[in-house]
Amino acid sequence: MPMFQPSRKDGIVGFEGGGDGRILDLDTAVKDGVLGGVPVGGYGGGVGEKLDLKKMIEELNLGEVPSVFICPISLEPMQDPVTLCTGQTYERSNILKWFSLGHYTCPTTMQELWDDTLTPNNTLYHLTYTWFSQKYVQMKKRSQDAEGRASELLTNLKKVKGQARIQTLKELHQLVVSHSTARKTVVDEGGISLLSSLLGPFTSYAVGSEVIAILVNLALSSESKTNLMQPAKVSSIVDILNEGSVETKVNCVRLIETLMEEKDFRTEIVSSHSLLVALMRLVRDKRHPVGHLPGLGLLKLICSHKQVRSLIVSIGAIPQLLELIPILGPDCVELALFILDVLSSVPEGRQALKDCSNTIPTLVKLLMRISESCTDYALSILCSVCKLSPEECSLIAVDAGLAAKLLLVIQSGCSPVLKQRAAELLKLCSLNYSDTIFISKCKLTRTIQ
DSSP states (O other), X not given: OOXXXXXXXXXXXXXXXXXXXXXXXXXXXXXXXXXXXXXXXXXXXXOOOOOOHHHHHHHXXXXXXXXXXXXXXXXXXXXXXXXXXXXXXXXXXXXXXXXXXXXXXXXXXXOBOSOOOOEEOHHHHHHHHHHHHHHHHHHHHXXXXXXXXXXXXXXXXXXXXXXXHHHHHHHHHHHHHHOHHHHHHHHHTTHHHHHHHTOSTTOOHHHHHHHHHHHTTSOOOHHHHHHHTSHHHXXXXXXXXXXXXXXXXXXXXXXXXXXXXXXXXXXXXXXXXXXXXXXXXXXXXXXXGGGHHHXXXXXHHHHTSXXXXXXXXXXXXXXXXXXXXXXXXXXXXXXXXXXXXXXXXSHHHHHHHHHOTTHHHHHHHHTTTSOXXXXXXXXXXXXXXXXXXXXXXXXXXXXXXXHHHHHHHHHSSOOHHHHHHHHHHHHHHHTTSOHHHHHHHTOSHHHHO
């Protein structure tokens, strides 16, 4: 049996093979408070149900586990610990795989093994089992308590008003965020319909923000989504999107995205000037970048509806997005370019892109900078703008270093379609120059700088 030495780091006795220590059995560990003095055995204090260690580890999915329970090879909790002759303990399947790869050493100490016997570490197994059992029983009890409390809160919600209603919603919100059983209870007991009924023309911000925060954590049925798509309820969601905190705005965005997944979704729901303005306000809020990705994600979905594109252009989305691009992360830049590319498919969008002074310089800088997709979108937009006004725009583009960037695209490992588009744009840009002057414009030194 391996030797033990106390390890304060984990707040639990650690197994360190080969050191001076004392043999610690399970009863001693529990008596001394190593595992919090929790009795070993039955589930829930004596029910007697034998719990499966693998199931407990998977369901708990704990972020922090005492290192003594962790296999040094996989860095996962051990379910079948075995000890080598060096005194080091590993998960059986992991050490067997190590041996199968031709290694005859201890993975931790790299000592050569003088004996390949794998000794089951029963004491460590029992300690691991007891520790996870304790956590599992606590989790189950909390889940059962959350289920009952969620049911109580739904009953109360039918009766209370004013500040009491807000407090009830806040508590229910915390429960559904923390417990899957609470979410299931709310769905099973008709909570979604009850919560949806609280959204309407006279809904206060305090009530509406909590209702939406709860709804985005629930699995909405097709019927529930249809109910939420009623004009009065959508109007309430848009109002809250306009005046809410950034967290509430993100929740509103998530809820609208969920509604857009419904096959009976109607385009007029997002053909709202107020909705689009609120969404752009979230996207361009530099103080709260957490809203950029969800806001752009919803705007991308809305752009898929052709009828709304001109309206998006009319609220000034194009210059706002171009101004924002330099401070965005790669994922957000790709979304912004996708949106601009889609908007360039309508005449108003192409004209707005041409009229914006930083369109061409911004897009030229992005070529071959972030990803092939970003380069593709940027080239597509540049083609749309340059074709709209070849003489004016191609001059600006070449002065911004476009010719050199296009040569890089053509010589790169990009897709043939992308190379063809770059070649066509390069040809368009060369029409205003003599061969000698255009070749001088294609020098790569400026691009590298």
